[in-house]
Amino acid sequence: MIDSGLDRRDFLKVLGWGGAAVALSGCGNTSVEDGKETVVSYVEAADYVIPGIGVYYNSTCAQCDAGCSINGRVREGRVLKLEGNPASAINRGRTCGLGQAGVQHHYNPDRVREPLLRHGDKNEVITWDKAYALIAEKLSGAKGDEVAFLSGGVSGHLKVLLGNYLDSIGSKNHFVYEALAPAVVRAANKKAYGVEMPRYNINKAKVVLSFGADFLGAWVSPVHFSQQYAQFRKGVDGQRGVLIQVESKMTLTGANADRWIPVRPGTEGILALGIINALGTASGDIAAAVKGYDRARVSKETGVPPGQIDKIAALLKLRSPSLVLAGSAAEGYAHGSQNAAAINLLNQVLGNVGKTVEASTSVPFPQMAPAKGNTVALKSLNDGLAAGKYKVLFCYAANPVFTAPGAMKFKDHLAKAGFKVAFAHYLDETALQADLVLPLDSALEDWGTQVPEYMTEGAQINIQQPLMEKLHANTRGMGDILLALVKQRRAEEYKSFDDYYAYLRGAMLLNKNALGGSGADDDTFWNETLTKGIVKLAGSAGTLSGKASAAGLTLPVPSAADVQYPLQLIPGVTASLRDGRHANQPWLQESPDPLTTIVWDSWVEIHPKKAAELHITEGDIVEVTSRSGSIRAQAYLFPGIHPDAISVPLGRGHEALGRYAKGYGANPFQILDAVFDQETGELAMHETRVKVSKTGQRVVVVKDEGAAGGKQMGRKIAVLVTTDEVDLSKEA
Amino acid sequence: MEKDTNESAAWTKRENESPIPKHERRASEKDIRESIAWAKINQDVLKSMETPRKLYWVILFFAFAAFSVGVGCEVYQYQNGMGVSNKNNPHAWGLYISTFIFWIGMSHSGTLLSAILHLMHADWRKPIFRFAEALTTFSLMTAGLFVMVHLGRLWQFYYSVPYPDERGLWPNFQSPLLWDAMAIFTYLSSSILFLYIGMIPDLAICRDHLHEGWRKNLYTWLSLGWEGTDRQWRNFRVTYLTIACFLIPLAVSVHSIVAADFAMSQQPGWHVTSFPAYFVAGALYSGCSAIITLFIILRYVFKFEEYMTLPILKKTVRLTFAIAMIWTYLNAVEFASVWYSHDQASKDVLIQKVIGPFAPFWWGMIFCGSVVPLTLAFKRFQTNIPVLFVVSLLLNLGMWLERWMIVAPTFSHGYYPWTWDHDQWPGFVQWGMVFASFGWFTMLFMGFCKVFPSVSMYEVKEMVYHRKLHLKKSETAEQGAH
Amino acid sequence: MSVSNLLENWAQFRHFHPIDDKPHDPYKWAMSIDLDACTGCNACSVACYAENNLPVVGKEKYQHGHGMHWMRIERYWDEGLGVAGGSDFPDHGAQFLPMMCQQCEAAPCETVCPAAATNHTADGLNSQIYNRCVGSRYCSANCPFKVRYFNWYDYPTTDNVWPAEMNQQLNPDVTVRSKGVMEKCTFCVQRLHAAKGTAKNEGRLVHDGDVQTACQQVCPTGAITFGNLVDHESKVHKQWQSQQVELDKDAQVKDQKEGGSGLRGYRIFEELRPYPSVMYLERVRESAI
Secondary structure (H helix, E strand, O other), X not given: OOOOOOOHHHHHHHHHHHHHHHHOOOOOOOOOOOOOOOOOOHHHOOOOOOOOOOEEEEEEOOOOXXXXXXXXXXXXXXXXXXXXXXXXXXXXXXXXHHHHOHHHHHOOOOEOOOOEEEEOOEEEEOOHHHHHHHHHHHHHOOOHHHEEEEEOOOOHHHHHHHHHHHHHHOOOOEEEXXXXXXXXXXXXXXXXXXXXXXXXXXXXXXXXXXXXXXXXXXXXXHHHHHHHHHHHHHOEOOEOOEEEEEEOEOOHHHHOOOEEEEOOOOOHHHHHHHHHHHHOOOOHHHHHXXXXXXXXXXXXXXXXXXXXXXXXXHHHHHOOOEEEEEOHHHHOOOOHHHHHHHHHHHHHHOOOEOOOEEOOEEOOOHHHOOOOOOHHHHHHHHHHHHOOOOOEEEEEOOOHHHHOOHHHOHHHHHOOOOEEEEXXXXXXXXXXXXXXXXXXXXXXXXXXXXXOOOOOOOEEEEEEOOOOOOOOOOOEOHHHHHHHHHHHHOHHHHOOOOOHHHHHHHHHHHOOOOOOOOOOOHHHHHHHHHHHOEEEEOOEEOOOOOOOOOOOOOOOOOOOOOOOOOEEEEEEOOOOOOOOXXXXXXXXXXXXXXXXXXXXOOEEEEOHHHHHHOOOOOOEEEEEEEOOEEEEEEEEEOOOEOOOEEEEEXXXXXXXXXXXXXXXXXXXXXXXXXXXXXXXXXXXXXXXEEEEEEEEEEOOOOEOOOOOOOOOOOOOOOOEEEHHHEXXXXXX | OHHHHHHHHHHHHHHHOOOOOHHHHHHHHOOOOOOOOHHXXXXXXXXXXXXXXXXXXXXXXXXXXXXXXXXXXXXXXXXXXXXXXXOOOOOOOOHHHHHHHHHHHHOHHHHHHHHHHHHOOOHHHOOOHHHHHHHHHHHHHHHHHHHHHHOOOHHHHHHHOOOOOOOOOXXXXXXXXXXXXXXXXXHHHHXXXXXXXXXXXXXXXXXXXXXXXXXXXXXXXXXXXXXXXXXXXHHHHHHHHHHHHHHHHHHHHHHHHHHHHHHOOOOOOOOOOOHHHHHHHHHHXXXXXXXHHHHHHHHHHOOOOOXXXXXXXXXXXXXXXXXXXXXXXXXXXXXXXXXXXXXXXHHHHHHHHHHOOOHHHHHHHHHHHHHHHHHHHOHHHHOOHHHHHHHHHHHHHHHHHHHHHHHHHHHHOOOOHHHOOOOOOOOHHHHHHXXXXXXXXXXXXXXXXXXXXXXXXXXXXXXXXXXXXXHHHHHHHHHHHO | OOHHHHHHHOOOOOOOOXXXXXXXXXXXXXXXXXXOXXXXXXXXXXXXXXXXXXXXXXXXXXXXXXXXXXXXXXXXXXXXXXXXXXXXXXXXXXXXXXXXXXXXXXXXXXXXXXXXXXXXXXXXXXXXXXXXXXXXXXXXXXXXXXXXXXXXXXXXXXXXXXXXXXXXXXXXXXXXXXXXXXXXXOOOHHHHHHHHHHHXXXXXXXXXOOOOOHHHHHOOOOOEEEEEXXXXXXXXXXXXXXXXXOOOOOOOHHHHOOOOOEOOEEOOOHHHOOOOOEEEEOEEEOOOO
């Protein structure tokens, strides 16, 4: 060795660096935190690190609220990939693309790493002690009702702790805001079925008639519904399920429908009543209510041919049970509640309630159930802010500066709050407006519990646990921060909990018996819980209490064409970008939109006929102007949209959020008019009217689809057959 | 237009001033004047190798500058990856491969003139085969560069040639690209050998005319002690003939193999049986037109009117015309076979060549390759130097377009419609490389002209001698008849 | 450099026609994709990025056709859409097709590679040896499906596709490719190797379900089935069998039967005879509506 001129030190260097390539990451021994990569041999590796062998930990996906259980593959102390946990009744081992990208949330290079005190556009790095002291100082100068807390849909112990904290401050101002939550449908369901979110059995239905519910894409619990859908397609006794989708802009679910019906925007309820009328099975006040909705009128108002209405009615009559879903497209109007009510009524008329619509179960700990809310909450916060009511505002898991409709002028009102604290993973638009930004652990480094809104086969509490050591030394878990803050007020009560982990463990062990751990000793129960990642509970089965009634059901006649703003703007909700909080995950940016195959940019979907009328071709940069503002984006000619509507996808158009999100696309939230559902007061997302004009600029649309468009040019590539040509019963 | 007339007038003037005595001007029917003294031949040819004029250096500089552009492009591409050339999926190939075929094709001229016509005893080839042979060698060297430039991992190019390897790894002998590499290498080495061996007697003349300097050493070394003895001449003849015989099948195979790169694949528009013949015809075609171009340039620059005579040009032009028609026919065969194949994918490729986004280039190819050569059928154009110059350049433009039209449309319009891409336009790196290849070729060729005799002195003498002999014979016969 | 090497090792498993030479034993990896279950959600594609260290090339490079999605979801419309006499709307939705390397038995890409960098493995995979690739892109030129992706740039280094921390997500079981080499779907060969290793340690063969490809594992509707076609107990074998699709035939029962066979299994470009290892099941649409 020495003879060959390679001395010992060089030799070690070679070996060491060879190992370093894999050992370099944060398993505690390396100091990624201070930017140095120390060469550490495996002799010092942590116990659980077996070089070359992956270990798996169960946790919960935090990319959306559906509560899919995940199973993270960890090697050499680094989490590499997330798979679904097969034990979960929600996702049964599967995930969606959004869930897959969870690791890019964790490893994102644009994460906030230190507590930041913001002075204008400048950041000052401060210590946590100073940050906590600052909060205490600001709170001491504010009365309880001068403090507001804005959060996304939190659940589990975090929600409890948050409640306790607000209680300790004496504030009742917890605003829960999820921009895309199905708030109107929840209210309509509550009326019709007695529960906000019943259990839908798509797999048991022979026909699913969906009014704009994108259950395969971004609606409620898409991974779960996708599995039900697969069973539904296989069908019972080879009788394949039929999906009919009624909507003005084709969603992913619409693209999978046997029949996609483009309906005039906002007339979904009228069509539902028309179908009830065509069924002819209703009686009492329902029959009276639908009497006027004969096929001629319905066809005229909705644009759906009369024959089509009859066909749907005939099929629904023939194949039972069926399932009718009211989704976000139906609820997004000023009469959204009425639309949803009409659609739910159809379900009731068809006798699906109790068969394919069942009572949902809930966890026996109501304080842990997810907090829900949408624009009503935001509006009330916004009004408070405008009135200068709040001295301290906390913001967690919401980005209202990005998602609030432009007409609300949220950003301007936010500036009136005295002291704004943002708990953030990234410097998003809202965090940039904050005075204090507190960096959070990623979902893969943090402890927590989560209770999904939509559950099947009993109830479950999902466990979130770290899949690896913290990537950055100075980030904290939200639970830890809340615990520290609540200790400022109620030190005595919480002194036994060193950290949120201890709190969580303590809280879980306290209810060990109720959580199915009776008899087991504490450690066994706790370890088993963590190993499984799910606590399954019998749950309390609710009952459906609503009754079929058409009382109070009034649907407006479609309004006459607006000359100034002739088109309806349908903000598109895509499965991967949703409300835009994950736009900084490059896999999602480069994952083509399933329908247009566009990547990295926003687009304006416009029907080819309308486009021809307006002399717009693909790649024209068009200006979409509403009463509240205007955005520019590239035009994409899309056949799956009603000619009287255009659609711009949500989620892009960030002005912050890091290198992968900033500057890509346009943000249609900005131009949404402040039109609200008349009953619930929630934002009517689809009620914005716009005009489209060419700017004269052109770009090449960056998309995966080739020059042939979606044509197969006579090649046998993706083949379509009709049910009468195949025999599904023989299939393996 | 006016300028053309002027130029044409200038040419005519020069023709009038030509050293050919007026009474032999009828000569137009004669390939060469029988009365040229052998010493004059030496003198004229050696004169072309003297210290170049200023213009030479200027042109050489521009050629070098053009080449440097390519070097710059290659360095950039090497550093950053092939992506900078604006290739993509599905456009995996581009101008590199089409220009590669172009240069390979051009190389066939030399073999045609020096080997095929040699065997056919067409002695009019003698004054012009040397530079044609140089054209062969240098265009092959240019083509070889494109193979290298094309590779994504240039530094590993040797993986695709069989070489001694302790792991016993072999390249893939099924791959036409491997055949290509071997065929081109063989062809290049044989061509260099052929060029060199054919030059030995001339190199000896060069040696004998010099007394000192590096050239003397070079020629002494290269002429291998040639003294013109009877035994040397006999050995020389046999060797030359042997290599000529060896070279002909090689030349045909080289371009057949280049055709096989396409024909052996499974892609629509490429999978055509007639491709080898089509490619060889195309190769001879572009080679001949390149010869016409260089013929005109050399004749003008070196005042070789005595050797590169109009009758020889006429013969070359007629040959070119014949090949042009063969090429046109084979083109039609290709279209017809595609059309009758009932293969929709192949038809689609053809249709989009004709009326799709490639139409301007495709019709350009048809115009330059099949319509322009029709002018060559007219006698008065067959010796009209300005017209021929322009025509020969157009023919080669057409042939370059042909290669591009073979490569690109199949990529942009292959079997799989999802990946169709009609907007692909080669990036500046690709164009830079194409541009540079002409600079590189010019550099090599200009260097050759000043270091080696671009007209074969001994063969011209031979030709003159034969003509003289023939003349004498016919005179004797005439006398005998009296 | 021995000639015996040349004769014995060179392209040992390459097929010109799958039945001529060695039958696969004990493994032949194959797939079937039910297009009726596929919703086009893209989860498989993202999972592939996560598993196989695929670089995200960015907007500009994507525009130039440099996207590296080994698995891409194609969206087709009905042929009648928007043409005269057809409908203005996609009445039957769209048709999605996940397309990745079809792992052809007689692969057009294998024969043309000058460096023998792409080869057939004993268990029927079309393998790509990154180390051996010279980047001639001939394989891509000859691929009828255009599913081979070339490293047009040096994504890990000069392009810095994985800036600090992002690089820690890279799967150590999968090579990070450098510029100038061709890559494509491998059927998650690293997972297959791991499964075969485990099975070997236990002295058995890989059972059905021991190993899943990343796309299969993630698929929310379970549209993708993957397994060992030789194993008669495997789901993929049963599916191929029930659809009467045979690996070594270039025309299947489905295409030959007059008046319809009720089957829906097919392989793309069967007529070109690449003998793909991926069977698709036709998308079904209700005739009553």
